[in-house]
Amino acid sequence: xxANVMRTGIDVPRTRAxxxxxxxxxxxxxxxxxxAWMGLGVLSVxxxxxxWQGAGWLSWSFLTNYDSRHPAEAGIRAGLWGSLWLVxxxxxxxxxxxxxxxxxxxxxxxxxxxxxxxxxxxxNLAGVPSIVYGILGMAVFVKMFGAFQGxxxxxxxxxxxxxxxxxxxxxxxxxxxxLTLALLILPIVIVVTREALRAVPSSLRQASYALGATHWxxxxxxxxxxALPGIITGVILSxxxxxxxxxxxxxxxxxxxxxxxxxxxxxxxxxxxxxGGVLEAPFDSFTALPVLIxxxxxxxxxxxxxxxxxxxxxxLGLLQVFNIAASVxxxxxxxxxxx
Amino acid sequence: xxxxxxxxxxDRAAAQAALQPDLKASTKPKLEARNLSFYYGxxxxxxxxxxxxxxxxxxxxxxxxxxxKSTFLRTLxxxxxxxxxxxxxxxVLLEGVDIYEPGIDVVALRKRVGMVFQKSTxxxxxVFENVAYGPRVAGHRGSKALAELVxxxxxxxxxxxxxxxxxxxxxxxxxxxxxxxxxxARALATNPDVLLMDExxxxxxxxxxxxxEDLIFELKxxxxxxxxxxxxxxxxxxxxxxxxxxxxxxxxxxxxPKIFTRPGQKQTEDYVTGRFG
Numbered sequence: 001x002x003a004n005v006m007r008t009g010i011d012v013p014r015t016r017a018x019x020x021x022x023x024x025x026x027x028x029x030x031x032x033x034x035x036a037w038m039g040l041g042v043l044s045v046x047x048x049x050x051x052w053q054g055a056g057w058l059s060w061s062f063l064t065n066y067d068s069r070h071p072a073e074a075g076i077r078a079g080l081w082g083s084l085w086l087v088x089x090x091x092x093x094x095x096x097x098x099x100x101x102x103x104x105x106x107x108x109x110x111x112x113x114x115x116x117x118x119x120x121x122x123x124n125l126a127g128v129p130s131i132v133y134g135i136l137g138m139a140v141f142v143k144m145f146g147a148f149q150g151x152x153x154x155x156x157x158x159x160x161x162x163x164x165x166x167x168x169x170x171x172x173x174x175x176x177x178x179l180t181l182a183l184l185i186l187p188i189v190i191v192v193t194r195e196a197l198r199a200v201p202s203s204l205r206q207a208s209y210a211l212g213a214t215h216w217x218x219x220x221x222x223x224x225x226x227a228l229p230g231i232i233t234g235v236i237l238s239x240x241x242x243x244x245x246x247x248x249x250x251x252x253x254x255x256x257x258x259x260x261x262x263x264x265x266x267x268x269x270x271x272x273x274x275x276g277g278v279l280e281a282p283f284d285s286f287t288a289l290p291v292l293i294x295x296x297x298x299x300x301x302x303x304x305x306x307x308x309x310x311x312x313x314x315x316l317g318l319l320q321v322f323n324i325a326a327s328v329x330x331x332x333x334x335x336x337x338x339x
Numbered sequence: 340x341x342x343x344x345x346x347x348x349x350d351r352a353a354a355q356a357a358l359q360p361d362l363k364a365s366t367k368p369k370l371e372a373r374n375l376s377f378y379y380g381x382x383x384x385x386x387x388x389x390x391x392x393x394x395x396x397x398x399x400x401x402x403x404x405x406x407x408k409s410t411f412l413r414t415l416x417x418x419x420x421x422x423x424x425x426x427x428x429x430x431v432l433l434e435g436v437d438i439y440e441p442g443i444d445v446v447a448l449r450k451r452v453g454m455v456f457q458k459s460t461x462x463x464x465x466v467f468e469n470v471a472y473g474p475r476v477a478g479h480r481g482s483k484a485l486a487e488l489v490x491x492x493x494x495x496x497x498x499x500x501x502x503x504x505x506x507x508x509x510x511x512x513x514x515x516x517x518x519x520x521x522x523x524a525r526a527l528a529t530n531p532d533v534l535l536m537d538e539x540x541x542x543x544x545x546x547x548x549x550x551x552e553d554l555i556f557e558l559k560x561x562x563x564x565x566x567x568x569x570x571x572x573x574x575x576x577x578x579x580x581x582x583x584x585x586x587x588x589x590x591x592x593x594x595x596p597k598i599f600t601r602p603g604q605k606q607t608e609d610y611v612t613g614r615f616g
Contacts, residue, residue, distance in 0.1 A: 110423060203460040207522070209421060211473040212450035212529050221476070222462060 089178025102193025134251025192234025516547025
C-alpha cells in the first residue's frame with residue numbers, strides 16, 4: 001500500500017512536469033528544422049534550375065566573348081572586367097575611409113555628440129536601399145549636381161610618367177560606379193572594423209600601455225595587427241555584396257551592351273603590355289556581370305535565358321570563391337592567435 | 340595556520356639577512372601615496388590612502404576581493420587612466436614628484452614604473468619581439484644593442500636558458516610559467532626602477548610559482564617591487580612589508596613578519612588567520 005502511494009507520488013509530477021514541455025520542445029525543434037530545410041530547398045531549386053539552363057552554355061569562349069546579337073556567340077568578357085574594375089575601385093576607396101572611420105569611432109571619439117551623430121547616420125546608411133545609392137551616385141558622381149551645366153570639362157593632370165585626363169563631371173564611367181559601390185559598402189566596412197577592434201582582448205592593450213607605448217603605437221603595433229584578419233574577412237564579404245549589386249549600377253549608367261573592356265585591357269597580360277590602359281580604365285564606360293544578366297533575362301529570345309543562366313553560374317562561382325577566402329582567413333586567424 | 344606562516348616568514352627572513360645584511364638600512368621612500376582617493380564614476384574605490392614604499396624592497400598588498408588593492412596598484416603607474424570616467428584625488432609621489440600633476444608624461448612614467456599582469460599577456464609575436472617591444476616603442480634602434488638588451492633581460496628573468504634557441508618562435512608557444520617570466524623580462528626591458536605585479540603567480544602551477552617567487556626575491560636587489568597577491572603564504576614568503584586593504588581603506592601596513600604574527604588591527608588578524616576573506 002505504502003509502496004503504491006510512493007510510486008504515484010513520484011510518477012504524477014514527472015508526467016506533468018516533463019511530458020508537455022517535451023512535446024512543445026519537439027514541436028519547436030521540428031519547426032526550426034523545417035525553416036532550415038526550407039532555406040536549403042529554395043537554394044537547391046535555384047541552383048538546379050540555373051545549372052539545368054546554363055549547362056552546355058558555359059565554355060571558354062563564353063568567358064572571352066563580348067555580348068552579341070547571336071545568343072550562341074554572346075559572352076561576358078566586358079562584364080567580368082567591368083565587375084573587377086568596380087570592385088577594385090570600390091575597395092580602394094571604401095577600405096581606407098571605412099577602416100579610418102572605424103578606428104576613429106572605436107579609439108578616439110569614445111563619447112560625445114559627434115560619435116552619436118555618426119553612429120545614427122551609419123545605421124541609417126546601412127539600411128538605405130541600394131537603388132537610393134544609385135540615385136545618389138548619379139547626382140554626385142555622374143552629374144556632379146549639374147555644376148558644369150551640360151559643358152563637361154577635362155581636368156588634365158600631367159605627372160612625370162603618367163598623364164590623367166579626368167572628365168568633369170565623371171559621367172557614366174567605371175569611376176562613378178566604383179565610388180557608388182564604395183558608398184554602398186562603406187557602412188559595412190566601418191561596422192566590421194569596429195567589431196574587429198572591439199574583439200581584441202583588453203589585456204593586449206593594457207600590456208602595450210604598461211610598456212610605455214603611446215596610443216598611436218598601441219593601435220599601430222597591437223590593435224590593428226590583431227584586428228586585421230577580422231577586417232579582411234569583412235572587406236571580402238562586403239566585396240561579395242558589391243559584386244552582385246545591379247540597381248545602383250543601372251542608375252549610374254552601366255551600359256547594357258558593350259563590346260570593349262575598360263581601358264582596353266582585355267587579358268591580364270594587357271596590364272603589362274599597355275600600362276597606360278590602367279590609368280584610362282577608371283574613366284571608361286563599363287558594364288558588369290549582374291547588369292548583363294539583368295539585360296539578357298529581359299530579352300525576348302528564349303536562348304538568352306541560357307546565356308543568363310551561364311552568367312549566373314559564373315557570378316555564383318565568384319561569390320563562392322570570396323566566401324571561401326573569407327572563411328579560410330578566419331580559420332587561420334583563430335589558429336594563429338590564442339589569448 | 341599562523342604557526343606555519345611564521346615559520347615560513349622566519350626562514351625567508353633568515354635567508355634574506357644572510358644574503359643582504361645591510362638591507363634594513365634602505366628606508367628611503369621610492370613611492371609615496373598621500374591621501375589618495377580613487378573613483379570609478381560615482382563609486383569610490385579608495386579612501387584617503389597614505390602609504391610609503393621603501394626603495395629596493397618588496398611590498399605586498401593583501402586583502403579580500405574588491406578591497407581596492409589592485410586599484411591602488413594601478414594608480415601607481417596611472418593604468419587606471421585608460422578606463423573612462425575614473426579620477427583620483429590626493430598625491431602619488433615617485434621620488435618626490437607627484438605623478439598626477441598636469442605636466443606629467445604618462446608614457447615616460449610607465450617606462451619607469453613597469454607592470455606585470457595576473458594573466459600572462461604575451462603579444463602574438465616572437466619571444467624576441469616581445470622583449471624588444473618596450474625599447475622599440477621608445478625609439479630604440481640598432482639591432483646589436485637591442486639583441487644584447489633582450490638577452491640581458493631574459494637572463495635577469497631567469498628565462499634565457501630555456502628560450503635562447505627559440506627567440507624567433509611565437510611567444511604563445513611557451514608554457515604558462517615561461518610566458519609570465521617573459522612578461523617580467525619584457526617589463527624589465529624598459530629599464531624601470533619600480534615593478535608593479537598584479538597577482539603574477541595566481542594562474543601558475545606550484546613549480547612555476549616558486550620560480551616566479553625566486554625571481555621576485557632576486558629582483559628586489561635592483562628594483563622596488565609592489566605585488567598584489569591573494570595568497571597569504573606568498574606574501575609572507577616574498578615581501579618585506581605588507582599592506583592590508585579592506586573596503587578601499589588601508590587598514591594597516593608594517594613589516595611582513597609583524598603583520599603575520601602580531602598585527603596591530605583586529606581586522607588584519609582575522610584576515611591573515613583566515614577568519615574572513
